[in-house]
Amino acid sequence: MVSLDRTRPFTVRQALAAGVTPASLKNPRHYRRLFRGVYVGAEANVDLQTRARAALLLHPSGAVASHTTAAALQRIPVPIDADVHVTVLKESHRRRRPGLHSHLRTQARGRVVDGVPCSWGAQLFTELAQNLQLVDLVIAGDAMVRIERVAPSVLVPATGPGLGRARRAAALVRSGVESPMETRVRLLLIWAGFPEPMINLALRHSAGTYRPDLCWPDIRLAVEYDGQHHRTDLDQWESDIRRREWFQSQGWTILTLISRDVFRQQPETIHRVHEAWKACGGAPFALQAHWQVPFGLAAVA
Template sequence: MATPSRLQHDRPFTRAQLKASGGDVRVLRRREYVQVFREAWIRSDAIDADTRIRAALLIHPEGAFASHFSAARLLDLPVPDHRFEHVTVRRLKDRRERPELKSHVTRRRRGLTTVRGIPTTDAITTFIELAGWLPLVDLVVLGDALVERFDIRPERLLRACRASGDYYAKAAARAAEYVRKGVDSPMETRLRMLIVLAGLPEPVVKVQIREDGVLKRRFDLCYPGIKLVIEYDGRQHAEDTVQWERDLVRREELDDDDYRILVVTAKGIFREPEQTLARIRRQLIKRGMPDVPQIDEAWRDHFA
């Protein structure tokens, strides 16, 4: 019984392609073949992170491209898990409806790029498209990662959003106003957004302290004028003795220079945000920041 060619082993293929290569469709009954979508198959040992979007594009006409959540994943940008693959086509008749597959249609111009041979919307286009799918904080998480990964200035992202005629461009522009350069992680973004949406002064991102031109310290979130550092601790080195000892030495040095480090964990963002905000506000006042506002309850709309 003839089997698909080596190329088709590595990538999704259709029944028609299998027949055209001289293969026998009965091989698809074998355990080593997996149906990705209706009409799209692949060998189980060839499945990788790109398999589903390759299969989704395979069953669409030429000119289709990955978009939305699928594009974000291809671009290695942080988005919540999403069960659907997203493909955009130019004509209504080119849509292909399948379970766990979302076909979009647009005649608007789209910024496109290619990742591992897969056509996809570029980073800014993906950000604008996802404004219709993501809540504000998740969209800012995406934007912070986008400007860092692709070396795009936040001002450029904001201009693109404001110039866009897309339906969700206004929501994209709102999120882009909060995007900052130099953010290292999604949790750092979430912590900063918790502070800002509560109406407290925004901490400065990526503060660097230099002495004689040499970098001495670097803070992810900081209020330099009052020497208050807000630090997210993911506990990834809770069992790392060497890192723990380094952290102790670092904090002792900061104490000597009159810095105050306020450490926030995931629990303080997801389970106890109100207590976290109270801690930060108390330290702002204690360290002499003028006119610290009361906490704005608007943060509750974004941090359930």
């Protein structure tokens, strides 16, 4: 009789071979069904990695976790997706289960991430391009470039589904971006007509280096995003105060944005940055409305 690791997904066949009875397998106090035909012990922690392993058990060798599942497993920020995505090489390899999406790709490249084979690189980026909105796709691309330490051009293959959107998004991906909110703020500003800002420019001072999220050094204007931890962490708050004092002493203007500025008050935020731009002596330009559709304002209206 074979042993059964209850903390990892297993098939019905594996359970029966280990001596588990069908009645026990159906008892929720003992086992939990992840997909039809795949179970795990009731005490096991069921996270995305566990669910991806379970999905792959249903598919023949060569299948990989893909799309948003592969992205999340590789810590690439993507919108939450309740389904598990798997890509296979043949139509006959696809499996249909609630909460499971099987995709077909004639050539699938994978690498193992924490024991789970995942699509990656250009293949993953074009997979994401099939479903993500443009802003979310650029956010994912910025993160991939940072994690993989590659140029944005590497994200786009020669052929494949989602190629058009992948190319458009890759043209907006930049190196050196450190957070999804930096991407959102940058896209909001450039689509509003601002010249493209520098990203995390290193400014040296006596105690080290400051890196404003986005800035135009020629007019000494910086735009930064502060999350909740900037307000709740006293050490971070004190550091922010010292940092802003240094920038002010050097003749810089710093605008600090918070969540509602980016998600709920985009017109007011654009106007606020534009006023600062003019006050700092920036070259005149006309504000644009190209940001409205990708940021969802047109859909709301």
